[in-house]
Amino acid sequence: MDLVNNYGSSDEEDNVQTSNVNTVSSVVKINAAPETGFDDHSSGNLYTAPTATELIVNVPYDDMNRPTLGPENPFTDRRLATQNVINGHVETQAISEMDFRTQHRTFETYGYARDPSLSTATNLAGQTGQGLMGTGYVGNLAVAAELGGASILDRVNRDLRPNKDAKQKREKKGKLEEVDGPNAYKGPWAGYEDDNVGVPTGLDQEQIEEVQAMQAPPKAAFSVKNVAQETNTESTIFHGASERDYLGRTYMAVPQDIDTNLFGEPGSQECFVPKKLLHTWEGHEKGVSSIKFFPKSAHLLLSGGMDNQIKIWDVYHDKSLLRSYHGHTKAVRDIAFNNDGTKFLSASYDRNVKLWDTETGQCIRTFSTGRLPYCVTFNPDQDKNNIFLAGYSDKKIVQFDTNTGEITQEYDQHLGAVNTITFVDDNRRFITTSDDKTMRAWEYDIPVVIKYIAEPDMYAIPAVTLSPNKKWLACQSLDNQILIYGARDKFRLNRKKRFAGHLIAGYACKPGFSPDGRFISSGDSNGNVWFWDWKTCKILKKLKAHNKVVTCTEWNPHESSKLATCSWDGLIKYWD
Template sequence: MDFINNYGSSDEEDNSTVDNTKSTSTLMTVNSAPDTGFDISTSGHLYTAPTATELTVNVTYDDLNRPTLGPENPFQDRRLATQNVVNGHVEQQAISEMDFRTQHRTFETYGYARDPSLGTATNLAGQTGQGLMGTGYVGNLEVAAKLGGVSIYDRVSQDLRPNRDARNKRESKGKLDEVEGPDAYKGPWAGYEDDNVGIATGLNQEQIEDVQAIINPAKALTTKNIAQETHTESTIFHGASERDYLGRTYMAVPQDIDVNLLGESGEQECFVPKKLIHTWDGHEKGVSSIKFFPKSAHLLLSGGMDNKVKIWDVYHDRSLLRSYIGHTKTVRDIAFNNDGTKFLSASYDRNVKLWDTETGQCIRTFSTGRLPYCVTFNPDKSKNNVFLAGYSDKKIVQFDTNTGEIIQEYDQHLGAVNTITFVDDNRRFITTSDDKTMRAWEYDIPVVIKYIAEPDMYAIPAVTLSPNKKWLACQSLDNQILIYGARDKFRMNRKKRFAGHLIAGYACKPGFSPDGRFISSGDSNGNVWFWDWKSCKILKKLKAHDKVVTNTEWHPHESSKLATCSWDGLIKYWD
């Protein structure tokens, strides 16, 4: 029967073979739907239709940026695209207002605060300063470890509280009858001792002074003459001899001409100049300012962008007489004293220098560390040793040339001071600034007595006083010359307006004829314009230079003589 049991058909043999194979091999599972990385039913994420325009619940940022279908692209990182910028790596953080103020006060009191980039901070009690990195606090980590990372509102044990004796003590209130000096009355505004200690490092000197002025208002007047005597100034005399056969220098007023240079200005009738009679060519670069010698006007002083000041002869051979060398940058403004024996030069090297006109010696240097934009002597005979300088830090500083000290400071402007003009018998002066205002001051009193500001006003970079001392010609940056009264009320004269020229942001100083009949001004195209004072009509337009004309100076004793200077480096004399 064995052979019957062993007998089988061919189909049975095939089946037995297949069965044996299945028992000895491993099957491979093929999944036609790959896993996308998360299970919709268990993930708890909110999914919306791609075309939905409104969401009724708050959706996380990750859910909003998930792909619509399929897995995320492993080669695309949306976060890095917005975080990596040119200046570095940007990460947005959010902190509540109360938490911020708490940590800010904690840092001011204890010197440490919780790191806002971390959610929660661990307890620091018992840890040393070496093991505090990564604990979630910034600042003085040793104090943070000592106090256990408490905030300003948490209780601190008695032995860990700051020492009260180490706190700054309040300054004395002072005496009621004292106004100035160390015992001046401060009252409730008295500061604390060593208030200037602890100012953040990394600030420049100007920022530190501003912070100290805010901390201690009683010491706000801290401007000093910080000029260092360099003794590098020099002078060059360009004439044949410094003295003539009578021993006179070029300071002597010439008597061999047919013009009375010692007479009063404006006695003769003036006319508009017609032709060029002389050109002074000595500056290597542009000329910023020119001034005639006081009263006689037989000399002409010029300050240039080649860092030099030069003085020229107006009569005789009209040659260059002397060069004053000492500045390292452009000379912006110059000013004579009453008798012309001395003059000031203000430069972009932050220095104001006082020169002897005859010998070329630099008498003294003045500096506050800021840029001086304008300088002028006090015209009063008894106060001619005092001059005012307008600076880029919005201040007008009053210097004494005898001592070199600062005796007063006027600080009310909100922009750089451009001009200073004495009016009203030298009892007051008018200043203009980049803050588009005009302010009138009582001399030696740092309080504004008149504030002129209109919504349509522009900055005034140049001002000239009329010969009769009643009017101020103000060059406005909206291409017109405005006239203000130079008496008590300082009001604008609405009937006087001179326009037609283009100054395009340049400081083109206007000029008055000695008799007051004409007013002149340069423009940005090298032209000189003349207007009639009464009718305000344009009388003449003269092509004078190739570049902007910065100044027009009328000769006080000639009927039609006019000097102009320009950025082309030339000074021209017209008749």
């Protein structure tokens, strides 16, 4: 801005005379930008301290976004994150494709190659300069020194090449007139020296046995073995009028002269809570520990008792005792059918697990590890139905093959006796419970726990039942309540579902589900049967069923309100 000290008006412009006198004026310069402290910025670079928090100059945008000058720091976290890998330390090296292929062929031919990561120029003799090593070599350095560090593309003296084939000498053709002997005529068929033509070669017997032992697949070294001994003391008694009817059918045939469709889908009809007693099966001299309906049709009922016997009963028609199976010398603890019901397993306190033919009563095979079997179950997969798992008192789950009688797998992680084994998740996994107050999930045929469930307030779980929709596990806990766990990937406790009110007082009372999943039932230590609503968890009914502990409740899959119960009083009752 210019400030002039001569002022005038527009009216006086006409009266002003032109003169040669110069007008004197004073000019004041005003700079709005502060002093920067740098007089010369001609270099175009800006120098600031790395720790500076403010700038005293107006920095252009291009200068502010320039990369940091100086060498790259090799120890920054970002760089080390890409260099430090599981297998070691990785550094990027640049090498041309042609040079890489040349060195690769050199290494395959001569056994050495130039190392591009070395920056030294030391030759094989330890001298520095234009030595034969160039930037260093890797591999067979002796051959590299012998060949002068030549690559596959360089010309090398033939005599210096490694592994050169020595020319073999030809054998003499022999004399034409001789047929046998050292000078026999060989002619053009004469071989070379030391080619062992006609000399028998091969491995001796010891070497053959060593090779066969190395090639043989290793056998699984399990700590337990099947030590069962065949006693041939098993027997069976048929209690019916005749083993076959007029059409030649045994009791295994599904009856079709009743109103119930025994081939229907379980749970297809609405279920109700039973109210009255239909029938009582009497035959066991002592308590009944377990009952199982015949698979799919449920027209037969299998029971295992503390009188060492196993019995099968008719559910329809006259509801009579059909066959008894004798063979165990102590109480039977658990029983299990295979998929089609033609065979079943029985676990007893005599330390044996026996496989029976349901129709003929013949004992097919006996399995034992010398320990007490507490539970048995078949693999539900149709192609693996010859495999069954047994939980033992020595904290192990042992996997048997019924075809061979051999042990195929062993699961050893529990710290107490194994009480239950339940297959879940499309039979790919199974859940086990134990006296160590834990639940463990396993992948089938893999002896590693995939889920470990243990809480400080957990009690032992002696009985488990899978829901009809295969989504939930009803676990009878010894703190007088039934807990619900998910049967899928999470295996979590469903805290919204808790069924309580009954007393089991240390007994293994197996719960039961109605076929449609609406109700859950369980016995107690006083001989009562309790019914709860699945959705609301409310008690629906308390039924006085037996005089002693009710150990098992089994719902008929094809009837709307039929329930079978067994007790320590030796009775099996059928309710509707």
